[in-house]
Amino acid sequence: MLSFIVRRLLQTLPIILAVAALIFVMFSVIPGTFASSMSDDGRSVLDAEVMTRMNKEFGLDDPVYVRFGKYIAQLATFDLGTSFRTRQPVADVIAERLWPTAQLAIASMLFAIAVGVPLGFIAALRPGGWIDTLSMIGAVSGLSLPKFWLGLMLMYLFALVLGWLPSFGYGDGSIRYLILPAVALGVAPLALLARTTRAAVLEIMNADFVRTARAKGMSESKVVRWHLTRNTLVIVLTTIGLQFGTVIGQAVVVEKLFSWPGLGSLLVDSVTLRDIPVVQGSILVIVLLFLLINMLVDVLCAVIDPRIKYT
Amino acid sequence: MLKKFVITTALALTMSAGAYAETPRQGGTIRFTAPYGSSFANLDIHTSNRAQDEIWAKAIHRALYNWDANANKPVLELAKEVTVSGDGLVHTFKLRDDAFFHHGRKMTADDVIWTFTRLMDGAKAYPGARYVRIIKGAIDVEKGQAKEISGLKKIDDFTIEMTLTEKVDPGFNFYQAMTSIYPADEAGKDSFNSKPIGLGPYKFVEYVPGSRLVAERWEKFYKPGKPHADRVTISIMGEASARDVAFRNKEIDASILGPTQYVAYKADPELSKGILEVPEVYTRIMGMNPNFKPFSDKRVRQAINHAIDADLIIKRLVKDKAYRATSWLPISSPAYDKDMKPYAYDPEKAKKLLAEAGYPEGFEFEWTATSNESWGIPIVEAVIPMLEKVGVKVRIKPVEGTVLSEVARSGDYQAFIWSNTSGPDPLTSLKCFHSATPQTACNYTQFKNAEFDRLLDEAAATDDAAKRIDNLKKANAILREEAPMWWFNYNKAVMAYQPWIKGLQPNATELAIQNYEDIWVEASSPAAK
Numbered sequence: 001m002l003s004f005i006v007r008r009l010l011q012t013l014p015i016i017l018a019v020a021a022l023i024f025v026m027f028s029v030i031p032g033t034f035a036s037s038m039s040d041d042g043r044s045v046l047d048a049e050v051m052t053r054m055n056k057e058f059g060l061d062d063p064v065y066v067r068f069g070k071y072i073a074q075l076a077t078f079d080l081g082t083s084f085r086t087r088q089p090v091a092d093v094i095a096e097r098l099w100p101t102a103q104l105a106i107a108s109m110l111f112a113i114a115v116g117v118p119l120g121f122i123a124a125l126r127p128g129g130w131i132d133t134l135s136m137i138g139a140v141s142g143l144s145l146p147k148f149w150l151g152l153m154l155m156y157l158f159a160l161v162l163g164w165l166p167s168f169g170y171g172d173g174s175i176r177y178l179i180l181p182a183v184a185l186g187v188a189p190l191a192l193l194a195r196t197t198r199a200a201v202l203e204i205m206n207a208d209f210v211r212t213a214r215a216k217g218m219s220e221s222k223v224v225r226w227h228l229t230r231n232t233l234v235i236v237l238t239t240i241g242l243q244f245g246t247v248i249g250q251a252v253v254v255e256k257l258f259s260w261p262g263l264g265s266l267l268v269d270s271v272t273l274r275d276i277p278v279v280q281g282s283i284l285v286i287v288l289l290f291l292l293i294n295m296l297v298d299v300l301c302a303v304i305d306p307r308i309k310y311t
Numbered sequence: 312m313l314k315k316f317v318i319t320t321a322l323a324l325t326m327s328a329g330a331y332a333e334t335p336r337q338g339g340t341i342r343f344t345a346p347y348g349s350s351f352a353n354l355d356i357h358t359s360n361r362a363q364d365e366i367w368a369k370a371i372h373r374a375l376y377n378w379d380a381n382a383n384k385p386v387l388e389l390a391k392e393v394t395v396s397g398d399g400l401v402h403t404f405k406l407r408d409d410a411f412f413h414h415g416r417k418m419t420a421d422d423v424i425w426t427f428t429r430l431m432d433g434a435k436a437y438p439g440a441r442y443v444r445i446i447k448g449a450i451d452v453e454k455g456q457a458k459e460i461s462g463l464k465k466i467d468d469f470t471i472e473m474t475l476t477e478k479v480d481p482g483f484n485f486y487q488a489m490t491s492i493y494p495a496d497e498a499g500k501d502s503f504n505s506k507p508i509g510l511g512p513y514k515f516v517e518y519v520p521g522s523r524l525v526a527e528r529w530e531k532f533y534k535p536g537k538p539h540a541d542r543v544t545i546s547i548m549g550e551a552s553a554r555d556v557a558f559r560n561k562e563i564d565a566s567i568l569g570p571t572q573y574v575a576y577k578a579d580p581e582l583s584k585g586i587l588e589v590p591e592v593y594t595r596i597m598g599m600n601p602n603f604k605p606f607s608d609k610r611v612r613q614a615i616n617h618a619i620d621a622d623l624i625i626k627r628l629v630k631d632k633a634y635r636a637t638s639w640l641p642i643s644s645p646a647y648d649k650d651m652k653p654y655a656y657d658p659e660k661a662k663k664l665l666a667e668a669g670y671p672e673g674f675e676f677e678w679t680a681t682s683n684e685s686w687g688i689p690i691v692e693a694v695i696p697m698l699e700k701v702g703v704k705v706r707i708k709p710v711e712g713t714v715l716s717e718v719a720r721s722g723d724y725q726a727f728i729w730s731n732t733s734g735p736d737p738l739t740s741l742k743c744f745h746s747a748t749p750q751t752a753c754n755y756t757q758f759k760n761a762e763f764d765r766l767l768d769e770a771a772a773t774d775d776a777a778k779r780i781d782n783l784k785k786a787n788a789i790l791r792e793e794a795p796m797w798w799f800n801y802n803k804a805v806m807a808y809q810p811w812i813k814g815l816q817p818n819a820t821e822l823a824i825q826n827y828e829d830i831w832v833e834a835s836s837p838a839a840k
Contacts, residue, residue, distance in 0.1 A: 031718075032711070032717055033713075035436075036714075036717040037713040038360055038361070038438065040711075040712030040715065041347070041361070041362065041712065042730045043821070044361065044438065046360060046438055046441075047440075050441060051436075051751075053435070054436035056436075057434070057435060057436050086353040086504075087355070088353070100521075160556055163560075166562060167553070167556045167560050168553055168556075168562070169522055169562075170519050170523070257552075259547055260521070261519050261521035265521045266520070272711070273352075273713070
């Protein structure tokens with residue numbers, strides 16, 4: 001197992017490097033610089049001398065290959081550079097935003113797991129029943145709803161109509177502020193988890209080994225506990241892992257809508273303002289989180305099902 | 312239209328004056344919003360020229376001058392008086408001796424000199440450098456040829472002599488937040504970037520990046536009895552629909568409205584009672600590149616102006632959240648000519664002008680535009696059929712704001728649509744069309760007209776205020792006639808405010824930027840305690 005983890009960690013290196021190179025190339029090709037972004041609202045005229053000096057200060061007047069060399073050299077020392085906008089180390093800028101995004105992602109996934117998995121399970125135990133029909137209609141709807149619209153509707157209902165929760169903001173970081181954005185973000189993975197769980201349970205219930213167990217006289221509760229749960233969990237865990245990464249990537253819409261101070265809104269702002277070091281750093285962190293979560297899921301699957309061998 | 316503007320302005324001023332007639336209540340929290348994006352750049356206002364950042368800076372910092380929204384001009388803020396030499400170049404400022412930084416130290420002349428010298432640091436790229444450059448010797452510091460600005464002299468702790476390179480009103484340069492005065496002893500420290508110290512009415516408490524900034528009353532603020540509220544919370548809310556819900560839910564005290572919300576709020580019997588409308592100093596235009604052959608002919612440019620029914624677009628698409636433009640200078644400009652008429656919608660005349668210019672069958676051009684609802688692709692899409700009627704075909708080139716800014720500066724366009732600042736100083740604003748102003752600065756359409764230059768040069772040189780305004784009006788009329796742009800509209804900024812919030816100012820330079828010390832919250836506010 002340890003060698004597997006080490007190997008997986010080493011495998012992330014070329015992925016990280018490839019992503020870093022891709023982002024660098026993309027932002028070298030697309031037009032617009034941080035300096036030009038400062039006049040994008042047409043409000044402030046930034047004079048040409050300041051723009052030139054700004055490009056020089058940030059090294060943007062160097063040839064592309066020089067910038068790329070500097071960037072890779074920085075990365076090799078785990079230095080993500082300095083933000084053009086905040087003039088702080090990128091690592092610090094990202095660190096400020098990482099916890100709120102983690103809070104949001106964890107809360108939305110907990111919501112998705114707590115509702116989606118039991119729903120899928122129940123639906124599969126009585127396929128074709130009203131719970132199955134209703135939950136699957138809900139699941140398809142949940143997957144189709146745009147997060148922005150859903151977020152607005154949640155705001156409208158729970159803040160404006162019912163007055164139960166604040167409509168926006170981070171507040172003191174308490175759960176009251178977390179609920180609405182977490183639900184808005186968690187509905188899509190909930191739907192997917194419900195569908196995946198249902199499909200997995202149905203497949204396993206009809207598997208040969210389950211039929212054999214029943215034929216041998218194993219009680220239904222034991223069948224569910226020993227065979228169904230364990231085998232389903234591997235599939236569900238894999239889905240959770242993938243969804244966790246997706247949720248972090250998709251948090252941007254919800255973060256912007258709810259004024260949530262996370263990594264997603266930082267990334268969008270940085271793209272708009274061409275704060276390239278922060279864009280590169282944020283994407284690298286998101287990719288790294290995605291890889292780590294999925295590695296963790298692989299390890300958990302192996303723990304749950306000893307038949308899974310990672311070589 | 313003008314009558315409408317006069318009524319609106321009168322209402323705004325009456326509201327403001329009315330507010331002052333009441334006795335301001337002390338205490339409570341002002342819950343403001345920063346609507347232009349999802350974050351602040353950082354907490355060093357010298358590094359940002361964005362309106363989004365000026366919104367928080369106004370709570371914490373102060374500059375040598377401040378914008379008086381009611382008088383519509385810059386007024387002294389950190390100086391008590393200024394005397395100007397006969398040639399108009401030497402300004403002697405008597406600084407306030409009662410302005411304390413938030414760490415308790417009194418502001419002196421050294422802080423002002425340190426701040427301006429910092430802004431001219433040639434190794435850094437402070438946007439405010441363009442404003443300080445009018446001080447003699449500032450450019451030498453910028454180029455690394457001097458360490459001190461020769462045109463800035465400390466006479467004593469509270470007196471500064473400032474020598475300018477040209478005869479301008481320094482108020483228009485030094486009311487800008489990016490020239491805010493910093494404490495010389497603290498601003499050089501790393502901690503200053505996360506805990507700013509200023510001279511403003513509120514001192515910094517906390518900043519949650521991407522979410523909010525909180526500041527609390529500064530007890531030693533130099534204006535007696537102010538600020539009125541105990542705290543200011545500025546929530547970063549870039550999404551208009553989220554602001555709408557929060558406003559209706561009484562979680563925020565004020566919200567900048569877009570066209571769609573403007574209609575909804577005006578139609579609502581309750582919400583319509585709290586709407587502040589101001590003609591801001593932004594002109595929405597379509598710039599035409601003179602290097603693109605058809606646009607090199609004045610008649611073609613005039614034809615474009617005649618071919619578009621701007622009034623219809625303002626009414627239907629912009630929902631009347633704009634005033635029809637006649638030329639460059641906006642309604643709130645002191646040099647705005649109220650007798651000037653906009654180009655009439657006249658497709659027949661447009662066809663005739665096109666035929667005279669050698670384009671009887673029209674032509675095709677590429678129009679660079681962003682997705683902005685008030686001056687972007689939605690507007691271009693409405694214009695396309697109007698231009699087609701006179702034979703002119705349009706291809707849209709969609710770009711984002713950052714790219715548009717670059718495209719306009721580089722001249723890599725045939726036409727672009729944008730919203731540009733056209734004030735508050737009419738002279739500075741019109742200089743963007745002076746032939747000496749490069750395209751990389753703000754002469755995006757490479758405008759060149761000898762008579763225009765002469766009028767502007769005379770306006771800059773004269774001491775006669777009436778003659779200056781007269782010259783600027785004439786220069787603005789030349790722009791109208793030469794039509795380097797399609798004159799679309801002047802922005803009408805609209806702010807919705809709660810009934811308990813008082814003392815808001817009709818700031819034509821940017822409505823979202825308020826002097827928080829003048830605002831107070833009544834007891835009916837949910838945040839009154």
